[in-house]
Amino acid sequence: MTAVLSTHGLIARYGDFQALYGVDIDLAEGEAVALIGANGAGKSTFLRAVMGLLRVAPDMVRLKGQPIGGMATDRMVQMGISIVPEGRRLFTGMSVEDNLRVAVDQAQRMGRKGGWSLARLQALFPILKDKARTPVESLSGGQQQMVAIGRALLCQPSVLLCDEISLGLAPKVIREIYAALPEIRAQGTAVMLVEQDVGLAQSASDRLYCMLEGRVTLSGRSAEVTRDQIGAAYFGGSHAVV
Ligand SMILES: Nc1ncnc2c1ncn2[C@@H]1O[C@H](COP(=O)(O)OP(=O)(O)OP(=O)(O)O)[C@@H](O)[C@H]1O
Ligand SMILES: [Mg+2]
Structure with missing residues (x-):
């Protein structure tokens, strides 16, 4: 199996502070992989390092086997x-539709083609149609998260990295968001779910990795761990997670 995305001894630093110590993680086409771990374990750092937001060596991150580490985002x-991203980072002062159109234009400019259109996204998350003209800052947290996911999908990704998309949301909204995963994966897109909610991470993924203090401490099939x-793996001791 060729991984669509893989990391190889991935190391990352913030100045003198080393945050990742040789992380090996891979994702196959259409696979959902969860990345769990306590606060400060290095999950967001892992995503930032993959996206080229931190300095890493080319060979440490590969897309379909090609070294891409450290390239511009x-x-x-x-x-x-x-x-x-963590915190969604939508364009405030702009409507839902305008936020999404930025991604449509970006994909067009970059020559990325794929199956996601505004209409299809609005079918996946109907609220994006109902609130098309609403400024994003007037939306609920869950609705904003749908815009953020939509924006990422309109870039027609083969790999979608999600940083704690359930954080602070009501269970009903979390279910709605996670219910979209099968359709995203059916497109062949590999999805990495960084999650604090272990039960959710486990049920929504094929495989999971747990990190602790910048290292992978567990990996396996989600249904089997x-x-x-x-x-x-989470606490580095013999604690159980409830
Ligand atoms: N900009 C930064 N400068 C310095 N250190 C940082 C910075 N961002 C994160 N760190 C440190 O790197 C380590 C990993 O942080 P990271 O944000 O990746 O953890 P996380 O697993 O995403 O945690 P959380 O669940 O709280 O989001 C922590 O020790 C954190 O304090
Ligand atoms: Mg984080």
Whole structure:
């Protein structure tokens, strides 16, 4: 199996502080992989390092086997990696539709083609049609998250990186968002879900990785890893996760 995205001994630093210590993670086409771990484990740093937002060596990140580590984020998007960042980062003062059109234009400019259109996205998340003219800052957190996911999808990614898309949202909205995953994956898009909610991460993914202090402490098939294994990997001891 050729991984669509893989990291190889990925190391990342913030100044003198080393945040990742040789992380090996891979995603196959259409696969959903969860990345879990406590606060400060290095999950967002991993995504930033993959996206070229931190300095990494070319060989440490590969897209279909080609070294891409440290390339500019624009190039990453052009090559098919999109991120739904922590905190969503929507364009405030702009409507839902205008936020989405930015991504449509970006994909067009970059020559990226794929199956996502504004209409299809509005079918996936009907609220994006109902609130098309509404400024994004007037939306609920869950609705904003749908815009953020939509914006990433309109870049026609082969890899979608999601940083804690369930954070702070009501269970009903989380279910609505996660219900979109099968359709996204059916497109062949590999999805990485960084999640604090272990149960959600496990049920929504094919495989999972757990990180602790910048290292992968557990990897396996989500349906097979036990609560005890996750607990030990999460805290570095013999705690169980409930
Ligand atoms: N901009 C930064 N400058 C310095 N250190 C940072 C910076 N961002 C993160 N760190 C440190 O890097 C480590 C990993 O942080 P990171 O944000 O990747 O964790 P995380 O797993 O995403 O946690 P959370 O669940 O809280 O989002 C932490 O020790 C954090 O304090
Ligand atoms: Mg984080």
